[in-house]
Amino acid sequence: RKEVEQDPGPFNVPEGATVAFNCTYSNSASQSFFWYRQDCRKEPKLLMSVYSSGNEDGRFTAQLNRASQYISLLIRDSKLSDSATYLCVVRGPSLDTGRRALTFGSGTRLQVQP
């Protein structure tokens, strides 16, 4: 089982739609949580951190449920420019190595269509 699991998609949505991505992590000792965005053939870039109380940044809302080991990202009013792969990222001791590191999910691909 992967440490961080995401639905690979693709999610094909029309402009203006609301779309939600989910992510589960297997290590209960994980400490910090993030969403990164990766455009096609580009490097990952931090989109937002995820806090236990939930947090919002414009059209983006991230939530964390530590009890269920579940993270979500909600995008409202989707834009064409939101088309990308969204990587769920967890920081904490790796189940494989025991060392603190970032562990990335495989990503969920979003395609916003006109």
Add this chain to the structure above:
Amino acid sequence: EAGVVQSPRYKIIEKKQPVAFWCNPISGHNTLYWYLQNLGQGPELLIRYENEEAVDDSQLPKDRFSAERLKGVDSTLKIQPAELGDSAVYLCASSFSAFTDTQYFGPGTRLTVL
């Protein structure tokens, strides 16, 4: 401010040949990471440096991969000899410190082994 610089951006080699990748982190960033990203997957950590010390190389295949960061700034990652399965994107990232700061990624080197 300049971001993480990597070169070359693309490299095509035949199997059994050696190859090297270079990374220049963001100025002042003490922590440097090398990641491998296969198609459709998230980045996977190969090695992490704190200044010039490799503090986590547990996922680096040491039979053929080596890395160095001699003066605690630039870093090189080498594969010798390359195998077909090494075809991937090699990403370098840096952060001010290891556990609390955002990692910034370079554009990556796309390696194709024929």
